[in-house]
Structures are given as structure tokens and as C-alpha cells.
Amino acid sequence: MDYSNPQIPEGINTSKEHPLKEFFLLTIGIFGTLAIALFILGVLADKLAHYLPYSIEQDAELFVTGTRDKDQPIVRYLQDLADKISAVQNLPEDMKIKIHYANDDVVNAYATLGGNVVLFRGLLEKIPNENALTMVMAHEIAHIKHRHPIRNFGSGVVIGLVATLISGSLGDNITGRAIGTTSAITSFSFSRDHETEADETAIQSVKAIYGHLAGASELFLIFKELEGLDLTPEILSTHPETESRLRLIKQQSSQNDNKTTPLPEEFQNWLYLQE
Template sequence: MKFENPQIPENFNVSKRNHLLDFLVLCAGAAALITVVVLILGLMAGWLAHKIPFEHERLLSAPFENQFKKASDTETEAYLERVVRSIEVCSELPEGMSIHFHYLEDDVFNAFATLGGNIVIYKGLLERMENENELAMVIAHEIAHVKNRHPIQAMGRAVVVSVAISALFGGTNNPLEQSGLLTLLSFNRSMEIEADTAALKAMHKCYGHINGAESMFDELEKIQKEYGVNSKVSLFSTHPLNDNRVANIRKIGIEQGWPLQGEITEFPKHLD
């Protein structure tokens, strides 16, 4: 018997499917699944974080509070402290909750609330405010974030996401630092509207009207147009502005029956 070794035909036992395309589809599906899982975990973490007692939040933030330097302008700091305490009373915080105020003498147009009832006002933003009423709206807004537990909710979501990403792709960074505890916490649109409404209520209780709230947002819009969104104007990364939000200030005031006009409280002479 004669044995032969025939040539294998071209494309013999070769699939017509594109395996690279299959691999890409598989990767895309896995990425989509991971994204959905992380989002669900983030939402759950935000909800659970709201249940954490405020005193525990204070303990969590206490080790990091030394990052806030004491201001050299003690006169301005003392004035701001008085305004903060007045707005704090008008904000009607829950029992056991308190505000820890910090004035930073940096030329940054920003103010923010973070964990443990800490709120920060920068010199750069203060210098753009025209009167105490505009400043009070800024302070009332940040206190409202604290009152509604927005920082701990934002941190809960951020920690879950950072831990999930570290588990998937590796990494050894402290998830608390990744979450923005040492810098800023980003609040979503619904949080901002909730804070605006609570701030207007506090403004009305303190001054008998909400004059200054709308002009404060007008000034922020001017800053945004002048500088855009950059490192000096980090305010807009955490407190995004848009026409609807600014218009909503007036709408809330009208619906609640809070006077849009009233006597303006000027700054003390050393701030002029």
C-alpha cells in the first residue's frame, strides 16, 4: 500500500468568525457589567452613609482637620465666624450637629463643605462678594450640605468606587484620600438644589428676605466667564452653574413667599 502526504487545503478548519472582534465584545460586556455593579454599590453606599451618626463622621474627619491653616487676618476671620454662627442658628441643625469654620487666605474662588461639619471659605471668593447677604448665601449653602449629610454620602460613593477600581486594576492608595476627604467632595445636581432651598430658608430666617442670594449667583457667573473652569476657580467643579439653577433661586423664593428684596447688610469697613 502506498501512503501519501497530501497538502492541506487552504482555510481548512478555519473559523469565519473574527476572534479579535469576539474578544473586544467580551471586554466591552465585562466593562459594562463592572460599571453597573460599581454604580449600584455606589448608590447603596451613599444611602448607607447617610445613616452613619454625625459624631462618627466627626471622628472620621478629625485627624485631617490640621490641613486647614489658621488665618493671619484674625479680624476678618472673627467677622466670618460671627456670620457663620448666625447662619448656623438660622439653619436649625439637628441636635448634636455643629459647624467647624475655616478661613483660608488663598486667592482661590471657592467655598466648600466637607466631612465632620467642616466648611471652608477662601479669601479669593470673599473678595468678590459685594455685601454680607451674598456671603451669607454662600455660607448657608455650605451649611445646608452639612445638614443634609451630603459630604458623608458623597464620600461613601467615592470610597466604594475607588475600592472597586483598586480591586480590579490594582493599587495601594488610601481609599479615604482617593475619595476626596482631604480635598473636595463632589455633590450631584439634586444635592445642589436641596442645598439651595435650605440656604434660602436660612437666609429668610436670618434677614427676613433673600435679597443677595440671586446676586451672589450672578457674581459667580461673572467669575466663571472671566476665568473659565481652572485650578483657581475650583468652585465650578463641585458647584456647577447653569441658567436653570440660577433661575430656580428666584422660583423657590416666589413659591415660598420669601421676599426677594430687603435691606442689604454691608461689610464692615476693614473688608471694603
């Protein structure tokens, strides 16, 4: 008896489809759906957080960095400016802004729960005039006015929790990682919206206080310089591109020959806290 094996044609046990086709279909389908679901959850949390009474934030015992010592001229000066901006922004009666000054090189300022605003020496050192300082502070105070800290917290927790639950129950590292990125990108979109909203309110405040926007854009020029060669695309960033923020100011300002208000003479000395 003669035995032989027939030649089996190729492609019976495998697929002829290009793997990239499957890749794009699956990634777009799964992560697109996930992003949409997370976004809807985020919107819900963001909207609901708005209804939490402000007193909850005030009651929360938070550790906030920096000093609130009224004996420091820098704290007094910043707090007076904050009160002036609060008045212009028509903050509700119970929404008191508490300025903290941190003697640290970090070039940053942030607003957090309970009306706490922290300003760092690193940023204040770079501020050329009062108008730019008002822009920074009005931006942070606008975050408080619009309840951004608690809304960020709400949407961040919900998105993060759901994403963690999903990736945790899959028990697959690679997919889990991709889900984490999807949730971060979704959270960033909320953050960017808040930044733009705060910019808009801040511009109105600067206009109301000085009658013009001269100096306001200098703040963003500082940011631009800091960014340097940072090529992070907007979608992966918590803040809108500096260019588009500058454009916002340009749209609002009518003429550029207005004089800026200088900072107090002692300002740079005040930054190094007195004993």
C-alpha cells in the same frame, strides 16, 4: 503531477461584522453594568454613612487649612453669621459649625468632616453683599447638615476601591483607564445631587433670614463669570450647571425689588488679616 492552490473565499478567518458595532455593544454592556453596580454600592455607602454618629466626625483629627483666631474680625464676623444660619437650619445640638478663614487667592469655599467650613479670601473678595455671603455659607452649612462630607467620603471610598480592585486585577491599562473614568462619572452624580440638596436648603435659609432672595443669585453669577469658556458637560462635573442652579433661585424668588444688606464697611480690610 500538477500542484495548485484553490482560491480561498474571503471572510473565513475574519468577521464581516463592523467593528463599531462590537465596540458599542461591548462598551455599553460592560461599562453600563459597571456604572450601575458602582452606583448601587455608592447608594448603599451613602445611606449607611448617614447612620454613623456625628461624634465620629468630631473625634477625627483633621488638618483644616485657614485660621480660627477669634481676634481676627473676619473670623468673628463669619462665625456670627454661621451661628445665625445654623439656628435657621435647625442643626442638631452637637453639630457645631467651625469657620476657618484662609487668606488665599483661591476662589472657593468648602465644608468638610467635623463641621469645618473653610472660606477663602479669593471668593470673599468677589462677594458684593451680605445676602450673597449668606448664600455661600448657608450652602456649605447645608452640606454639614445633610452630612454630605462623610457620605461623599463613604461612597467615594467604596466606588473608588471597587473600581481599583477590578482594574487592578485585570492588569490591562486601557480597560483600567476606562473603568477609572466610569467610577469618576458615577461618583460625580452623587456630588451633583448633594450640591442641589445644599442649594435648596441654602435658599430656604436665605429666605428665612432676609425674607427674600435678592442677592442670592449673585453668587452664581460670579461662578458663571469664572467658568468662562469651560465647556465641561454636566455629566463630567462634580457640580450641577450654574444655569440650573440659577433657575432654582429664580423659581423660589417672588419679586426682585428687595434691597440687599450691605457687608460691613471694614469687610474688605478684614480680609487681609491683622497682625
